[in-house]
Amino acid sequence: MSVLVYIESPKGHIKKTGYEVATYGAKLAASLGTDAIALIIGYSSEASDLSKYGITKVIHVNSTQDDAFDAQTYSHIIASVAKEQNAKVVILSHSANGKGLTGRLAIKLDAGSVSGANALPDLTNGFGVTKSVYSGKAIVKYNIQTEIKVISVMGNSIQPELNETTANVQQVSITAPTTKLKVVERKTSEGIVPLPEAELVVSAGRGMKGPENWGIIEALAKSLGATTACSRPVADADWRPHHEHVGQTGVAIRPNLYIAAGISGAIQHLAGVNNSKVIVVINKDPEAPFFKAADYGVVGDLFEVVPKLTAAIDKFKNS
Numbered sequence: 001m002s003v004l005v006y007i008e009s010p011k012g013h014i015k016k017t018g019y020e021v022a023t024y025g026a027k028l029a030a031s032l033g034t035d036a037i038a039l040i041i042g043y044s045s046e047a048s049d050l051s052k053y054g055i056t057k058v059i060h061v062n063s064t065q066d067d068a069f070d071a072q073t074y075s076h077i078i079a080s081v082a083k084e085q086n087a088k089v090v091i092l093s094h095s096a097n098g099k100g101l102t103g104r105l106a107i108k109l110d111a112g113s114v115s116g117a118n119a120l121p122d123l124t125n126g127f128g129v130t131k132s133v134y135s136g137k138a139i140v141k142y143n144i145q146t147e148i149k150v151i152s153v154m155g156n157s158i159q160p161e162l163n164e165t166t167a168n169v170q171q172v173s174i175t176a177p178t179t180k181l182k183v184v185e186r187k188t189s190e191g192i193v194p195l196p197e198a199e200l201v202v203s204a205g206r207g208m209k210g211p212e213n214w215g216i217i218e219a220l221a222k223s224l225g226a227t228t229a230c231s232r233p234v235a236d237a238d239w240r241p242h243h244e245h246v247g248q249t250g251v252a253i254r255p256n257l258y259i260a261a262g263i264s265g266a267i268q269h270l271a272g273v274n275n276s277k278v279i280v281v282i283n284k285d286p287e288a289p290f291f292k293a294a295d296y297g298v299v300g301d302l303f304e305v306v307p308k309l310t311a312a313i314d315k316f317k318n319s
Helices: 016-032 047-052 071-084 096-108 215-224 232-236 267-273 302-318
Strands: 002-007 035-041 057-061 087-093 112-117 128-133 138-143 149-153 168-172 200-204 227-230 257-261 278-283 296-299
Touching (some): 016 087, 016 149, 035 047, 047 057, 071 096, 096 112, 200 215, 215 227, 215 257, 278 302
Parallel strands (some): 002 035, 002 087, 057 168, 200 257
């Protein structure tokens, strides 16, 4: 038996979430007394790096091909490798791609599955996996009783942890069935850390009064090395691109630090950000609902507070 960890490698580079699930899989394998095997599909120059995180074997499938994602093709490949390696647990990132794979793999492998796990399984009495439900207001524990288990792991649930091992990289070629999907166009964000992976996020809402004022938010984000985000009304008004919209109807995030300026804190917005480890709210309305969810709050005009905060961070970094 083994633990198989599917590692996403867009454009040949392993993302932080890839090293997170590598660590998750290695720790789980150690608890089960077995090996953690990583699987990469498509071109990647970093397959051997996984040995630094406790992976004992890397299977690199179709390593010279483009890594254009297709859930039908990828689920076939992952399921084939899982059967060949006698994997009893398959681990994935709870990314856009991972969400499309988890259910497919569960069906192909006749497995029980949990999407969005937020901690390592509890093995003291079965195989217990926890996840947040009701927009983060509660945590539920599932006991997976099937022989094979498929788990997707929420980003930032576990930090990558160095655990040097020796891992052999095995090059494999697998021919997948012809897909029924046709990709017409693919658009990706360049030069920024995607919101689901960001550890630091600076967000703003209608309190900005217009897109022409967004420079102070971008300056703060640049000073922190953070990714920018916005509330739904801002995206709907085309002040900011829709991929920056966080909340129940946008992107759900769980960064280490979330700074919200000029956002009242409607429940739909909170549902997508309340798993952040630290929330800082800046709002001139002391009755803004967001303050109830904040770890730190500043009552004041964001046009005064945000530039001063940026200046203070820059001064601290330069000292």
